[in-house]
Amino acid sequence: MDTFLQVALSGVTMGCIYAFVALGFTLxxxxxxxxxxxxxxxxxxxxxxxxxxxxxxxxxxxxxLLLTVLICTAMGYLFQWIVFTPLEGKHFLTTVTATIGIxxxxxxxxxxxxxxxxxxxxTFFGTGVxxxxxxxxxxxNMLIIAAAVILxxxxxIWLTGTDMGLRLQATAQDPTAARLxxxxxxxxxxxAYCLSAALAGLAGFLVAPLFVVTTTMGFGLMLKGLAAxxxxxxxxxxxxxxxxxxxxxxxxxxxxxxxSEYKDGISFVIIIAVLxxxxxxxxxxxxxxxx
Amino acid sequence: xxxxxxxxxxxxxxxALVVLLVIAILxxxxxxxxxxxxxxxxxxxxIILALGYDVLLGFTGLLSFGHIGxxxxxxxxxxxxxxxxxxxxxxxxxxxxxxxxFIGFLIAIPALRIKGHYLTLLTLALGEVIRLVIRSADSLTxxxxxxxGIPRPDIFGYSFxxxxxxxxxxxxxxxxxILFVWRLKISRFGRAFMSIRDAEIGxxxxxxxxxxxxxxxxxxxxxxxxxxxxxxxxxxxxISPEFFGLGLTTTLLAMVLIGGRxxxxxxxxxxxxxxxxxxxxxxxxxxxLIVFGIAIWLCVIGMPDGLAGLGRRLLKRARLIA
Numbered sequence: 001m002d003t004f005l006q007v008a009l010s011g012v013t014m015g016c017i018y019a020f021v022a023l024g025f026t027l028x029x030x031x032x033x034x035x036x037x038x039x040x041x042x043x044x045x046x047x048x049x050x051x052x053x054x055x056x057x058x059x060x061x062x063x064x065l066l067l068t069v070l071i072c073t074a075m076g077y078l079f080q081w082i083v084f085t086p087l088e089g090k091h092f093l094t095t096v097t098a099t100i101g102i103x104x105x106x107x108x109x110x111x112x113x114x115x116x117x118x119x120x121x122x123t124f125f126g127t128g129v130x131x132x133x134x135x136x137x138x139x140x141n142m143l144i145i146a147a148a149v150i151l152x153x154x155x156x157i158w159l160t161g162t163d164m165g166l167r168l169q170a171t172a173q174d175p176t177a178a179r180l181x182x183x184x185x186x187x188x189x190x191x192a193y194c195l196s197a198a199l200a201g202l203a204g205f206l207v208a209p210l211f212v213v214t215t216t217m218g219f220g221l222m223l224k225g226l227a228a229x230x231x232x233x234x235x236x237x238x239x240x241x242x243x244x245x246x247x248x249x250x251x252x253x254x255x256x257x258x259x260s261e262y263k264d265g266i267s268f269v270i271i272i273a274v275l276x277x278x279x280x281x282x283x284x285x286x287x288x289x290x291x
Numbered sequence: 292x293x294x295x296x297x298x299x300x301x302x303x304x305x306x307a308l309v310v311l312l313v314i315a316i317l318x319x320x321x322x323x324x325x326x327x328x329x330x331x332x333x334x335x336x337x338i339i340l341a342l343g344y345d346v347l348l349g350f351t352g353l354l355s356f357g358h359i360g361x362x363x364x365x366x367x368x369x370x371x372x373x374x375x376x377x378x379x380x381x382x383x384x385x386x387x388x389x390x391x392x393f394i395g396f397l398i399a400i401p402a403l404r405i406k407g408h409y410l411t412l413l414t415l416a417l418g419e420v421i422r423l424v425i426r427s428a429d430s431l432t433x434x435x436x437x438x439x440g441i442p443r444p445d446i447f448g449y450s451f452x453x454x455x456x457x458x459x460x461x462x463x464x465x466x467x468x469i470l471f472v473w474r475l476k477i478s479r480f481g482r483a484f485m486s487i488r489d490a491e492i493g494x495x496x497x498x499x500x501x502x503x504x505x506x507x508x509x510x511x512x513x514x515x516x517x518x519x520x521x522x523x524x525x526x527x528x529x530i531s532p533e534f535f536g537l538g539l540t541t542t543l544l545a546m547v548l549i550g551g552r553x554x555x556x557x558x559x560x561x562x563x564x565x566x567x568x569x570x571x572x573x574x575x576x577x578x579x580l581i582v583f584g585i586a587i588w589l590c591v592i593g594m595p596d597g598l599a600g601l602g603r604r605l606l607k608r609a610r611l612i613a
Contacts (some may be wrong), residue, residue, distance in 0.1 A: 101587025108580030271416040279405050282413040
């Protein structure tokens, strides 16, 4: 039982990271219809910027986290301006290919700036382990889970309870109708890009102490985020969160009880299974997608 | 009037093809070192692969991210057949083509039910699963250390060990692939593929069996990928699972898109360009990738029909002026 709880806890931790990534990925799909394959690099840059701020500028971790998220938000703003606006309303093939191109450029740039070697980021609470009822817990894992609960809860309240959140939802559901109702969909989309980039920066920063920061770090996370998006339902924010948690937990359980060799394959098998049996995901959007 | 214009343009096209073929045949006289010939080998192999991908993406409009998985299966099938059973090269090639064609057919069955981004993500997952299986099947594939010492092709006692004969063998297959895809495009199958791409419901209403045609498109592109894979294995003599990753998928996609999807000349130009350019620009390798990424983005936005479409537009303008 103890091992089960231990494994489940690490699964939930990774699940929260995947949920962040999937949320950020889904936000631009929902609000602007842009599938952003450069998202992997946004996450990578989050990790690298965090490392740079901590080890080169010697900033305290909290400040570095805040600055990382701010810099990533600015990056999102810049990107929507230059890269994404020409892509809105275009065919899926176009957006995917164009953003893959951007990802290639960003990855090459990251290798050029930070070098090909792995960098490390310290955790907030050292490497000590707390013992809670027989299972050992890394404080950093608890921080990730707490951040996820607060952020996702806050996002849910904001989306359903505030005027701006409702406007964003309206933009996601039907941009034309939203524009006719006097919603500035350009602003809403800009906001979605910035939020998406902020989530990427946060995910990159928080996941860095668990692994190491490399130029390919974000790519693996984005594949898991994609799996979460498929499991949860394409374009559904709620689905992204649950999908992320499901992928994280199933992956952790599979790695410890079946085979750790196939750990990375698990999420792909989940993608294939879900697409074959429930192509619209487990938590599909209420509004049917136009085919 | 229209007929003469069309006949003349067909004549020009045929003439350009013959000139290109002559250049290709004479190329080994210019390329002296094995290194340069090696690049030419790769370009010819990727021309076959890109042509197959174009059948799926450009003709039928299906975006698959798992095509490199089929390429890998072709390479491994042929290498294992030849190395472990001592079968001749042609048997390996045939085995690769049959197996990848069959797997392409199998992939098409679930792919018929889903469309658009779902299809792309399904094939992405399938491609990665294929790669993981290859990496894990240690006894057969030597896992992540790869297969080395794959023999060069040998057909009826004639060895293609040397770089120049191998070049002509690959050129033969590439020309065969070009003729096949060109013939396919103007056949009723090609027209059916393109009608599915442009208006699937319309195609169905007009009596096109869209399911059968999609399966056929998957299978044809898979067979070409298998042939390219087999040729790749026996040319490079070393294959490892890491090579067949998503990075190569990106390159393949860029070849077809930059060259011009839906055309025959597009993938040929795209593949040759994207194999030769990185080698020519080796001295600025880090910067090459930066420019490559931006070039993909620019090409998609500003030149949606690729170089082939650009060329056609320029030709039309020149004709209007004249």
